[in-house]
Amino acid sequence: MKKIHYLVVLAKIGHFARAAEACHISQPTLSSAIQHLEEELGVKLIQRGQRFIGLTPEGEKILVHAQRLVADWEALKQEAALCKQQLTGTLRIGAIPTTLAVEPLLTAAYRNAYPNLRFQLFSQCAEQIIRRLDEFELDFGLTYLEDPRLQGFKVLPLYQERHVLLARQAELAEFSVPLDWQTAAQLPLCLLTPNMQNRQLLDAAFRNAGVKPNIVVETDAVFSMYAHVRCAGLFAIVPHSLLSLIEMRQEVSAIPLHPVLTRQIGLIARQQNLELPIQQAAWQIAAGLNLQSRFDALIDFIY
Numbered sequence: 271m272k273k274i275h276y277l278v279v280l281a282k283i284g285h286f287a288r289a290a291e292a293c294h295i296s297q298p299t300l301s302s303a304i305q306h307l308e309e310e311l312g313v314k315l316i317q318r319g320q321r322f323i324g325l326t327p328e329g330e331k332i333l334v335h336a337q338r339l340v341a342d343w344e345a346l347k348q349e350a351a352l353c354k355q356q357l358t359g360t361l362r363i364g365a366i367p368t369t370l371a372v373e374p375l376l377t378a379a380y381r382n383a384y385p386n387l388r389f390q391l392f393s394q395c396a397e398q399i400i401r402r403l404d405e406f407e408l409d410f411g412l413t414y415l416e417d418p419r420l421q422g423f424k425v426l427p428l429y430q431e432r433h434v435l436l437a438r439q440a441e442l443a444e445f446s447v448p449l450d451w452q453t454a455a456q457l458p459l460c461l462l463t464p465n466m467q468n469r470q471l472l473d474a475a476f477r478n479a480g481v482k483p484n485i486v487v488e489t490d491a492v493f494s495m496y497a498h499v500r501c502a503g504l505f506a507i508v509p510h511s512l513l514s515l516i517e518m519r520q521e522v523s524a525i526p527l528h529p530v531l532t533r534q535i536g537l538i539a540r541q542q543n544l545e546l547p548i549q550q551a552a553w554q555i556a557a558g559l560n561l562q563s564r565f566d567a568l569i570d571f572i573y
Contacts, residue, residue, distance in 0.1 A: 451479035
């Protein structure tokens with residue numbers, strides 16, 4: 271299993287020295303292990319030169335099985351730990367940036383149930399999440415569910431996302447509640463970059479309203495939007511879940527937008543016959559969270 275694990279890590283990193291470092295072994299040990307694996311399988315896996323070139327065509331095929339074996343081996347170890355009532359391991363979650371407020375709610379619930387769990391959280395676009403799930407590099411994805419690329423994935427709806435206009439409180443007195451998209455388009459806006467799904471959703475809303483937004487700043491960081499609202503006098507449009515992370519006191523406040531723009535957010539995972547115990551437990555815990563009421567209460571507070 272160690273040799274198979276080394277192959278998976280080397281294929282992912284694409285560099286002998288860095289792969290050895292990631293496996294906490296020396297480079298000669300890694301090279302020797304891969305050579306022994308090739309001898310055992312009777313097939314050449316690695317294209318060798320002065321540096322790592324890549325996998326052979328046979329190696330690419332075997333890598334798919336190796337990734338599954340590594341995942342199954344982790345499941346076996348977790349099942350053994352579960353038999354001792356000590357569920358351990360690392361849960362790897364890829365999340366689109368606008369779900370930032372959801373991540374601590376999930377990890378807190380998981381740790382309350384299983385204190386020995388560890389987590390790796392990755393802020394990524396939906397395309398990266400789907401690819402990494404397919405390659406067994408993630409356990410869950412947290413993303414928009416109205417995506418045709420999710421066919422064949424296991425899906426768990428968590429809440430309906432709604433959008434609000436974020437602004438300095440002193441500048442909100444002149445606006446009516448809720449605010450229409452035509453008025454929002456005239457304001458100096460800070461929005462996410464065009465490659466991000468949330469921005470594409472907002473672009474569609476402005477098109478439906480027949481207006482072109484006045485975009486002053488584009489960023490790929492959610493808290494950069496908040497900073498530009500608070501410190502640069504700009505306006506931002508954000509999912510209402512993010513209000514739970516924003517200081518909504520004297521400086522910054524929010525106005526709901528009309529017509530209401532919603533999108534369903536949830537967990538996705540690979541469909542597989544043998545699920546890791548850590549995945550089964552985490553899925554069940556997430557299904558019991560009432561995130562919709564928690565986030566909708568933030569909008570009710572605005573009204």
